[in-house]
Amino acid sequence: MFKLIKKDKTTNARRGVLTTAHGTIQSPFFMPVGTSGTVKSLLVENLLTFDSQIVLSNTYHLFLRPGLEIMEDAGGLHPFMGWDRPILTDSGGYQVFSLTKFRKIKDDGVEFKSHIDGSTHFFTPEKVVDIQRVLGSDIMMPLDVCAPYPCTHKEALKSVEQTTLWAKRSKEHFIGKGHKRHKQHLFGIIQGAIFEELRLRSAEEILNIDMDGYAIGGVSVGEPVEEMFKTLDWVMPLMPANKPRYFMGIGLPDQIVKAVGEGIDMFDTCIPTRYGRHGAAFTSEGKIIVRNQTFAHDFGPLDKNCDCMVCRNHTRAYLRHLVAANEISGLTLISYHNVYFYVNLMRQIRQAIDEDRYEEFKKDFLKRYGSELS
């Protein structure tokens, strides 16, 4: 499904193209997070206006609400959402470990209580594949065990063992069932928390299963940013060139720019919409808090280097007013700009790699953004 187009001259950044049943995706790329079948406070129509290539959605959430019967009747998530471009669905593993108050990991799966109504459910690797077959996502993720931060070596080891075992069972079930509506792809997830030995072991085991792509999971769970990037130092040298690499749940704009330079192809995070709903906007010169009094008379755009609909049509003073007046349109406009900022950042990244100047692009971006990363 992945074709490597070119490698940057001086960094490990790379350009590629993924082929799915719902079209091709130029990499590196960002996946706006549409947890419950919508990117929060945006419309799928908005995503098309700035040409988002793909969205991510959450198996855990969709399984609980609206539930599989409706998803089956709808003919899958694509027609349900009214989105006919590629979709990646996560496995629900992360949500089970982060959202639920009660969960119990057993050898064959994980029991949990819904964070919505407290009802009890049991996810097995096979069931999670089956759910994603009903959803019809183009890329599915296998059920994994995400160790928290901090955690003991023993806990991390257990999560690695379980994740490998479940990845094998996911693959077997995925192969055995065949395609439902259209061709789907199954990735592997590398765990191991902040332990080098465990990350290497997990990578080796998951790579051996031969998945369609490889994700680094269990990151951005509260660990320091240096720890997060250490994972890349350890794992990336093992990664095969001919498979896409996905840094799960990452990250802030400067973190994405750095990770691309380490060879990552795929990103997702709810940061642009979550920040947007809290009135914070990303700009080429760093983050701004739109509600601040300092913007009350500022009739410039959110980001003077941005050409999105919001920056073309609206001022900081207007957006600040909308946020201060608790208008939904304020949150929508800032979220729109933020997601555009991410999608457009990836376009600039791809262009820089195409032109063999990623090192320079990265340096310029991080400096202008005021990043502490290098």
Place this chain on the structure above:
Amino acid sequence: MFKLIKKDKTTNARRGVLTTAHGTIQSPFFMPVGTSGTVKSLLVENLLTFDSQIVLSNTYHLFLRPGLEIMEDAGGLHPFMGWDRPILTDSGGYQVFSLTKFRKIKDDGVEFKSHIDGSTHFFTPEKVVDIQRVLGSDIMMPLDVCAPYPCTHKEALKSVEQTTLWAKRSKEHFIGKGHKRHKQHLFGIIQGAIFEELRLRSAEEILNIDMDGYAIGGVSVGEPVEEMFKTLDWVMPLMPANKPRYFMGIGLPDQIVKAVGEGIDMFDTCIPTRYGRHGAAFTSEGKIIVRNQTFAHDFGPLDKNCDCMVCRNHTRAYLRHLVAANEISGLTLISYHNVYFYVNLMRQIRQAIDEDRYEEFKKDFLKRYGSELS
């Protein structure tokens, strides 16, 4: 500013065109309500996609927040909102009487406490004109006194006297000040509550002032629908043919269809967006509560006779899911459809009048909608 194009053959419905500094408006028309400089949960970009001719905004709200200094610096409400089509601003009279906990009517104006922060302000007819000169609305309304429902004859009489006095002072001040940024128009407001004699007196007094258009105010304040329409029976025969007629704060779709047949040209109401935020959608067959379980597996559009973006791209099942999952996009999509429904209804109304078949259109609409009106 108003040109009567044609009168319907059998009803009192009429087609006209209003000319303003920000373009012409075909009447009869509906004004989506953008209280604080935004139509709630929609973007001005949305309003353009379905060709809304005008928006209404609230003097009271904009005066309190963001305040006149910012509106002055912005160059008025049009550039502040990023909307260059016509804008009507109301006088704040209705808000002072409906939103504030404390108010005191004096001969020269009304003192009130802000519903936002409790601060004390004083509106005079002159000040309200001045505020609207800063806002730069194309059509401004004079400060009036809106009697509540129910009210005594004495209260209603007082509100009529005050409204006439203030309308005269508004006109004098409006003429004396001249135009600020561009040509603006000033309407008159007819009060009188549910008393025929007072409505006739108010109409006579306000019409004598010779305003650019005439509004019927103090309606839809809790009175029965029959009472509301009685006002039209009394007042409409007095209205000059060459001035636009505005039924303030009206109403539900079937009420608009009926009022057009009585000769009304202009409408505004926050119903489409307020209902939208509460998950209720208007259809050609009446209102539906989208959250209802009955729509969980309904993969048809909100309204099978609607061609709006929402009805073309999304199903009732999806919208129900979004509302149930408390997704902002659900409220936005339903609000979008509802405002489109109103704007498109006015287009159909204009076409029916153009084709001399308003009687038939009205009958068909009211029947299909399940209305009790006739």
